[in-house]
Amino acid sequence: MVLQVLDLVGIFVFGITGALVGVRKKLDVFGIQVLALVTGLGGGFIRDVLIGETPPAALRDWRYLVVPIAAGLLTFFLHPGIGRVERLVNIFDAAGLALFCVTGALKAIDSGLSPISAALLGTLSGIGGGVLRDVLSGRVPVVLRSEIYATPALLGAGIVVVASALEYHALWVPISAAVVCFAIRLLAIRRGWNAPLPRNP
Numbered sequence: 001m002v003l004q005v006l007d008l009v010g011i012f013v014f015g016i017t018g019a020l021v022g023v024r025k026k027l028d029v030f031g032i033q034v035l036a037l038v039t040g041l042g043g044g045f046i047r048d049v050l051i052g053e054t055p056p057a058a059l060r061d062w063r064y065l066v067v068p069i070a071a072g073l074l075t076f077f078l079h080p081g082i083g084r085v086e087r088l089v090n091i092f093d094a095a096g097l098a099l100f101c102v103t104g105a106l107k108a109i110d111s112g113l114s115p116i117s118a119a120l121l122g123t124l125s126g127i128g129g130g131v132l133r134d135v136l137s138g139r140v141p142v143v144l145r146s147e148i149y150a151t152p153a154l155l156g157a158g159i160v161v162v163a164s165a166l167e168y169h170a171l172w173v174p175i176s177a178a179v180v181c182f183a184i185r186l187l188a189i190r191r192g193w194n195a196p197l198p199r200n201p
Contacts, residue, residue, distance in 0.1 A: 002171065003106055006178075007044065007057070008067050010099030015040035015071030017093045018133045022072075023079045024089075025137050035133055036072030037065075043100045043128035047121060051111040090189050093130060093142070097153050098182035101126035102174045105157035115161045122157025123150055126181075148188035148195060156181030 018039030022032035041058045048056035058064035104125025108118035127143045127150055134141040143149045159177035163169070187193065 002174075003103055003110075006099055006174070007103045008063060010096050010103060011040040011044065011064060011067045012071045013092045013099065014043070014096035014129045015068035016075050017089050017096060017130070018068075019072040019075035020079065020089045020092070021133055021137050021139075023075065029076055032076050033069060033072040035136060036068045036075070038136060039096075039129040039133040040068030040071065041065075041129065042132040043104065043125040043130075046128040047104045047107060047125040050121060050124075051108060051113065053107075053111070091186070094152075094182050094185035094189070096129065097126045097149070097185055098156055098178040100129070101153035101156040101181055102160055102178045105160040105177075106174060109161065109164050115165050118164075119154060119157045119161045122160065123153045126150075126153035126157070148193045149185070151195075152181040152184040152188070155184065 015036040018035035018037070019032045021039075022035040025031075027035070041056075041064065044058055044064070045056045048054065048058075101122045103122075105118050105122030107125075108121040113121065130149075131141040131143060156177040159180060160174055163173040163177075
């Protein structure tokens with residue numbers, strides 16, 4: 001139940017980021033809903049297919065479809081001024097990244113994957129929806145820019161995996177892992193932390 005709740009919350013906040021990008025791109029209500037669905041469900045689809053859980057949860061449980069649609073409609077009607085959209089996208093994207101890296105790692109562990117594979121799948125779950133969102137909206141995916149993005153997700157997933165390997169399953173572990181990922185991502189945005197770039201010839 002906890003895993004499902006975290007999954008749905010992650011879908012909701014990622015759905016908001018997709019819808020906010022649609023608002024900034026001046027898409028109509030249909031375009032905004034498409035971005036909300038793709039962003040909210042993309043990482044989960046990739047995760048479920050890779051661990052062999054087919055059809056994916058989003059196609060088996062109606063709540064997984066209703067949640068991003070609700071996020072898209074809520075954003076469409078209640079979004080603030082365009083000048084503040086990018087900041088909100090970053091905040092909600094960091095929250096979605098944190099929740100999905102944790103739920104992805106937990107699901108991978110439950111499926112019997114090795115610790116390294118579970119951490120990588122958790123990271124992929126976190127970044128997948130954002131990559132699809134950026135590609136569809138004509139932006140260079142955040143993970144391919146110099147910004148620190150995948151590293152916080154890998155760290156959050158790693159905390160969950162290490163705790164599981166030590167057979168420590170307290171509820172505060174995934175919550176703490178999500179908080180760590182969220183905090184590092186926001187700090188990276190605020191302080192302009194970037195991954196190393198190649199030297200100019």
